[in-house]
Amino acid sequence: MTGRFVRLDETDRPQLAFSIDGHPVNALEGDSLLVAMLTQTGRLRRSEFGDGARAGFCLMGACQDCWVWTETGERLRACTTPVARGLRIIT
């Protein structure tokens, strides 16, 4: 799927590379991990309760719906974590 979020401004920032499920993608410096992911794809994770894809909800660190995992098992709250070069995220 294409990205869920649409960039409206501030698009001339330097790019940085990270990966989602093994696919190399680019983010812009200053993106939150959530925005970096959702401008590329439609979801952040799958609900553990079997109801499908989740893409976050509050964007202010309150709902915890946007937890994602790195390939090494580190848990990140995507809305409050800045994206970083070389992050390897699995959804």
Add this chain to the structure above:
Amino acid sequence: MAKPRAMPRVIIVGAGPAGVRAAEALVQAGLRPVVVDEGRRDGGQIYRRQPESFRRPYAALYGSEAGRAEALHRSFEALRDRIDYRPETLAWGLWENELQVLSGARVEALRFDRLIIASGATDRLMPLPGWHRAGVFSLGAAQIALKAQAAAIGRRVVFLGTGPLLYLVAAQYLKAGAGVAAVLDTAPFQLRLKALPRLLARPAVLAKGLALVARLRRAGVALHSGVTPLEIAGDPESGAAAVTVRSRAGETLTTPCDAVALGYHLRPETQLADLARCAFRFDAETRQWLPVIDRDGRSSVETVYLAGDGARLLGADGAEAAGRLAALALLADTGHAGFDAEMARLRRRLQQMDRFRRGLAAAFPWPAAAAQTLPDETVVCRCETITAGTLRSAARELGACELNRSKALTRVGMGRCQGRYCGHAAAEIVAAAAGVPLEQVGRLRGQAPVKPLPIEATAEAAA
């Protein structure tokens, strides 16, 4: 002025409008407060700052409130060397006179003589079938995506819910060039006319609100008031695809979309006040429990003060006034004198703002009745997909007619958000199923940690 014997150790939780103005008042009196804030930068949610590398000017970010936002940020910058500022720090627990904080993976206990909690608010939510789908966000989230990241939550966004934020965020999306598919308000239009006398307590704010609605209308955005939300249709994988409501005239109205911004005003973040054992009271007008404060922001606990949207939802400028007033009350209580005239002035301003707040609550009411008509299969708790039917049968068959009892039996409010997004709706559903008044159902008790902690941190805290 007589010099007080010793300067109290003061911690302020929150660096939004209330926390910043409280810190400023304390610094002016010669104190050096600790300011604990979860954000990377000051400003709170309403005056949230974009990352340093972004270049949009204040006018583009904050519209008519640009001046206030910039003034608040400048004030805080001037305080930076005179306070102990702890950004990216979560206040997660509170025992006696110790605030438990987490920064990175490091936990620490900070002792205080007096505590000012300016913890802000989150969106208040009423579920509808499909609100757990990907692409459904809170109204606050839609605004944060735009303000802090210059992004829209989708290409065609439906704004659903009620309250001033519904129109504000839709108008901000429109102005920024995002696709606004519709604004669907559950509040019937006549209520706005009935609330007009109270809304006139702040004519300039009212005029700004009316201008937002006019701008949306001129742009040809579909605006409907008095709707009954029915469903957010879509697919478990690709997420939200359409919003269906029943219009005031009884027609079924479906708006295709790829994102939904959903919210019904705000609810205060009261967990720390709860852990401090502050007394709460039921507010019948807005149908929620609020911490008890006196007119200056003193809680029922001698050492604890509450200010801003975390205690009373008066908006950003109300929070600035309340933050300053709470700090002045603290100073007066700890032997500093000379603030009587300013405190009286601030109280009068807050009274006027409270009249306006009550007008808004009447014009855009929390849709309590929806709790009775939600289909049983509606997910109420997004964290663990607990349904309205589960809450109803626990109330009727197992006697779970008090909210913490319902939590014990159904796990509602026990998930990752700890009831922030399901708690108010769950209370309404349990009350309706049990046939008891809402206040009798009670409220979810705050628990430490108030947000999930990483396991390394809990190990360190226990050591």
